[in-house]
Amino acid sequence: PQPVFLSDYTPFGYLVEDVHLTFRLDPQATRVISRIRFRPNPDTTDRGFFLHGEQLRLVTARIDGATITPRITERGLTCDVPDAPFTFQAEVEIAPAANTALEGLYLSNGMYCTQCEAEGFRKITFYPDRPDVMSVFTVRIEGSEPVKLSNGNPTAQGDGWAEWHDPWPKPAYLFALVAGDLVAHADRFTTASGRDVALNIWVRPDDQGKCAFGMEALKRAMLWDEKAYGREYDLDIFNIVAVDDFNMGAMENKGLNIFNSSCVLASPDTSTDANYERIEAIIAHEYFHNWTGNRITCRDWFQLCLKEGLTVFRDAQFTSDIRSAPVKRISDVIALRARQFREDNGPLAHPVRPSSFVEINNFYTATVYEKGAELVGMLKTLVGDDAYAAALDTYFDRHDGQAVTIEDWLKVFEDVTGRDLSQFKRWYTDAGTPRLRVSDAWQDGTYTLTFRQMTPPTPGQPDKAPRVIPIAVGLLNPNGDEVLPTTLLEMTEAEQSFAFPGLATKPVPSILRGFSAPVILERATDNSERAFLLAHDTDPFNKWEAGRALGRDMLMRMALTGGDADAAYLDALRAVLRDDSLDPAFRALALRPPAQDDIAQALHDAGHTPDPQAIYQAADRLGQQMAGHMADLLQGLYQAMAVPGPYSPDAEAAGKRDLQGLVLSLLTRRDGGQTARAQFAAADNMTQQLTALSCLMARQLGQQESQAFHDQWRHDRLVMDKWFALTVAHARPEDAAAGAAELAAHPDFNIRNPNRFRAVFGALAGHAAGFHHASGQGYATLADWLIRLDPINPQTTARMCAAFETWRRYDSARQAHARAALQRILATDTLSRDTTEMVSRILD
Ligand code: B3K
Ligand code: ZN
Numbered sequence: 091p092q093p094v095f096l097s098d099y100t101p102f103g104y105l106v107e108d109v110h111l112t113f114r115l116d117p118q119a120t121r122v123i124s125r126i127r128f129r130p131n132p133d134t135t136d137r138g139f140f141l142h143g144e145q146l147r148l149v150t151a152r153i154d155g156a157t158i159t160p161r162i163t164e165r166g167l168t169c170d171v172p173d174a175p176f177t178f179q180a181e182v183e184i185a186p187a188a189n190t191a192l193e194g195l196y197l198s199n200g201m202y203c204t205q206c207e208a209e210g211f212r213k214i215t216f217y218p219d220r221p222d223v224m225s226v227f228t229v230r231i232e233g234s235e236p237v238k239l240s241n242g243n244p245t246a247q248g249d250g251w252a253e254w255h256d257p258w259p260k261p262a263y264l265f266a267l268v269a270g271d272l273v274a275h276a277d278r279f280t281t282a283s284g285r286d287v288a289l290n291i292w293v294r295p296d297d298q299g300k301c302a303f304g305m306e307a308l309k310r311a312m313l314w315d316e317k318a319y320g321r322e323y324d325l326d327i328f329n330i331v332a333v334d335d336f337n338m339g340a341m342e343n344k345g346l347n348i349f350n351s352s353c354v355l356a357s358p359d360t361s362t363d364a365n366y367e368r369i370e371a372i373i374a375h376e377y378f379h380n381w382t383g384n385r386i387t388c389r390d391w392f393q394l395c396l397k398e399g400l401t402v403f404r405d406a407q408f409t410s411d412i413r414s415a416p417v418k419r420i421s422d423v424i425a426l427r428a429r430q431f432r433e434d435n436g437p438l439a440h441p442v443r444p445s446s447f448v449e450i451n452n453f454y455t456a457t458v459y460e461k462g463a464e465l466v467g468m469l470k471t472l473v474g475d476d477a478y479a480a481a482l483d484t485y486f487d488r489h490d491g492q493a494v495t496i497e498d499w500l501k502v503f504e505d506v507t508g509r510d511l512s513q514f515k516r517w518y519t520d521a522g523t524p525r526l527r528v529s530d531a532w533q534d535g536t537y538t539l540t541f542r543q544m545t546p547p548t549p550g551q552p553d554k555a556p557r558v559i560p561i562a563v564g565l566l567n568p569n570g571d572e573v574l575p576t577t578l579l580e581m582t583e584a585e586q587s588f589a590f591p592g593l594a595t596k597p598v599p600s601i602l603r604g605f606s607a608p609v610i611l612e613r614a615t616d617n618s619e620r621a622f623l624l625a626h627d628t629d630p631f632n633k634w635e636a637g638r639a640l641g642r643d644m645l646m647r648m649a650l651t652g653g654d655a656d657a658a659y660l661d662a663l664r665a666v667l668r669d670d671s672l673d674p675a676f677r678a679l680a681l682r683p684p685a686q687d688d689i690a691q692a693l694h695d696a697g698h699t700p701d702p703q704a705i706y707q708a709a710d711r712l713g714q715q716m717a718g719h720m721a722d723l724l725q726g727l728y729q730a731m732a733v734p735g736p737y738s739p740d741a742e743a744a745g746k747r748d749l750q751g752l753v754l755s756l757l758t759r760r761d762g763g764q765t766a767r768a769q770f771a772a773a774d775n776m777t778q779q780l781t782a783l784s785c786l787m788a789r790q791l792g793q794q795e796s797q798a799f800h801d802q803w804r805h806d807r808l809v810m811d812k813w814f815a816l817t818v819a820h821a822r823p824e825d826a827a828a829g830a831a832e833l834a835a836h837p838d839f840n841i842r843n844p845n846r847f848r849a850v851f852g853a854l855a856g857h858a859a860g861f862h863h864a865s866g867q868g869y870a871t872l873a874d875w876l877i878r879l880d881p882i883n884p885q886t887t888a889r890m891c892a893a894f895e896t897w898r899r900y901d902s903a904r905q906a907h908a909r910a911a912l913q914r915i916l917a918t919d920t921l922s923r924d925t926t927e928m929v930s931r932i933l934d
Contacts, residue, residue: 287328293331
């Protein structure tokens with residue numbers, strides 16, 4: 091398959107005045123009747139007329155009423171058109187029931203729904219399916235389903251039909267249709283300017299009791315966007331629909347957001363604290379897209395980060411505002427390192443704005459989303475809060491209703507601040523995580539920090555020029571007092587020094603506070619300085635980071651030598667654990683050691699070949715030694731973190747339960763599972779039930795509880811996903827692959843449901859010692875199942891191939907197993923374009 095290049099962009103030769111669509115719903119043979127008014131685009135002289143269309147059976151096509159016989163290929167349709175405004179009409183037939191790829195119009199549990207981003211609309215009808223073609227849609231749905239929804243406002247309905255009109259011009263990727271036997275959890279919201287908006291969360295009747303939290307989250311998000319960004323909602327109705335079979339989390343279709351049911355349905359007895367927080371964030375994220383994505387959209391798919399990076403940044407601000415800002419920042423950096431740094435350091439590395447792709451669905455990545463959000467955060471840090479606010483106001487004013495580029499975005503900041511952002515733009519165009527090496531000097535009362543930046547080569551980009559890096563720094567006196575509060579250093583050279591004169595004693599530096607740039611900080615430092623920062627840093631992120639670095643280096647050493655944990659480290663953790671002035675959620679983050687995959691990456695970066703089994707054992711030893719070192723504190727803390735009263739998912743209660751769960755995992759290493767069993771039996775909420783089960787299973791003590799859990803929840807799909815995932819996650823390394831394969835034979839396993847597939851095989855991929863087991867069984871088993879899934883659902887298959895992206899870190903025997911598995915996937919007959927691209931890049 092041929093790649094598409096950013097540099098080849100040309101506008102479409104025609105503008106679309108408006109679109110009328112009629113759907114006659116039928117599982118095997120839905121008719122889609124379109125009437126599209128085109129006129130020549132004055133901005134171009136290119137008059138080639140091509141409409142995308144895939145897997146469509148054309149029944150009739152007309153231009154200005156006259157039947158035509160267009161030329162049709164696998165990718166779309168061409169025909170001769172007048173050099174003047176004209177109307178194109180088509181009737182096509184599609185088969186939603188046969189659509190297992192979950193892209194276009196498909197059926198999920200008898201309910202019709204759509205997913206069009208990025209290029210799914212072309213599986214619904216012939217259309218210029220590109221984001222820079224924006225138009226006004228009117229939709230008529232005919233069918234016996236009691237509820238029929240589309241974008242915009244409802245305009246008319248009768249027996250067996252409903253009509254919708256969306257007044258806001260939009261690209262086809264934001265089109266949506268839903269029809270089924272649904273019930274609404276309804277509410278209302280009045281916007282700042284007094285618009286009364288009807289809000290609905292549509293679900294299957296059984297799920298009606300799981301909507302209240304999502305609705306509250308939606309209203310919080312609507313209010314927040316008015317206050318923080320001055321953005322109001324712009325239709326009379328906002329609908330959310332929960333769908334069980336969905337390739338990702340959710341989709342921001344105009345006025346009709348469609349959600350994976352796991353990202354909207356919540357109840358105390360079936361959802362964990364983490365689920366609640368994620369639901370709140372995703373509802374906010376999709377809602378925020380109404381302005382950053384929908385009103386202002388992307389000119390082409392290379393600009394995906396324009397909407398995704400900005401919207402992730404906005405949802406993170408929202409979560410920080412309504413929960414704990416330091417906890418949110420720390421959690422986001424943990425995720426960034428685990429997913430984006432890993433991606434940036436392997437064969438799938440690509441710029442935040444890629445310059446070519448084969449299948450755009452393969453670029454909905456941690457780099458585009460999470461690193462994209464970091465770039466927005468760095469811009470804000472560099473220009474300051476007020477200029478950021480002014481720039482966003484200008485962006486909304488200047489580009490409302492347009493499909494724009496990263497150049498347009500940066501130009502807004504340049505115009506508002508007078509800054510030249512050409513060097514900053516490298517963050518968008520150059521892949522790779524910069525390494526920032528720091529050294530210091532102390533002379534005559536002046537402390538000097540010297541930084542060197544270096545970005546390693548990434549696929550297609552051997553050499554990297556220096557970037558502008560905002561480095562937030564503070565200085566502490568050896569007694570713990572802050573002598574320099576957080577100060578921003580702006581690094582622009584490959585190597586640069588910053589002097590701090592007039593100090594009485596040599597300070598201790600706290601560098602990259604708040605993680606002010608997505609870089610890897612390299613600094614030769616000793617553990618006593620880290621322990622000092624863990625105890626004294628006033629910046630919560632760097633306080634956590636100091637402990638993290640200690641834990642990482644120690645685990646690396648333990649994995650390499652088979653040795654024990656440092657007593658000094660255990661003492662430092664003990665001090666954090668008992669420090670009641672610290673937020674319990676922060677304490678839990680500080681006590682949780684780095685993930686095994688992070689240790690593997692760190693060992694690889696340090697020039698070692700990581701041994702997943704040795705890392706697994708080191709992590710286990712550390713847990714055992716932590717439990718021993720803190721044994722006398724555990725029962726007391728376990729009791730102290732109990733949250734009285736009925737369950738509430740608020741941040742404070744969730745933080746206590748998180749710390750309590752961590753304490754329980756240590757306690758379970760000492761009391762044979764007694765406390766965990768009691769908690770499992772008494773739990774009145776999923777967080778505590780699942781935590782208890784997880785603690786037991788981690789010690790291979792939970793067979794009975796696992797069975798009881800299974801029997802209790804076997805009729806709840808979302809809870810069963812947790813059970814499937816936990817069963818694999820807690821398998822012994824040597825059993826993980828076989829365990830996953832065995833679960834795939836469970837009567838409730840369903841390869842067509844992405845949540846269930848991810849529960850089992852995502853958990854295998856996430857089981858570092860199991861997936862990378864020396865036998866090669868982890869690789870072989872995942873390959874077996876990806877080969878099976880590919881013809882059913884290429885998107886989810888391709889995404890899960892990223893499990894293999896770290897294969898070159900390991901020893902030659904493991905590499906041979908991984909290569910064989912990857913080559914076996916690639917050799918599969920009629921492998922999808924999506925998976926072909928991913929596996930080829932990984933093997934390259
Ligand atoms: N924009 C969608 C993602 C679409 C993914 C297409 N493969 C959800 C989001 O980012 O909000
Ligand atoms: Zn998004």
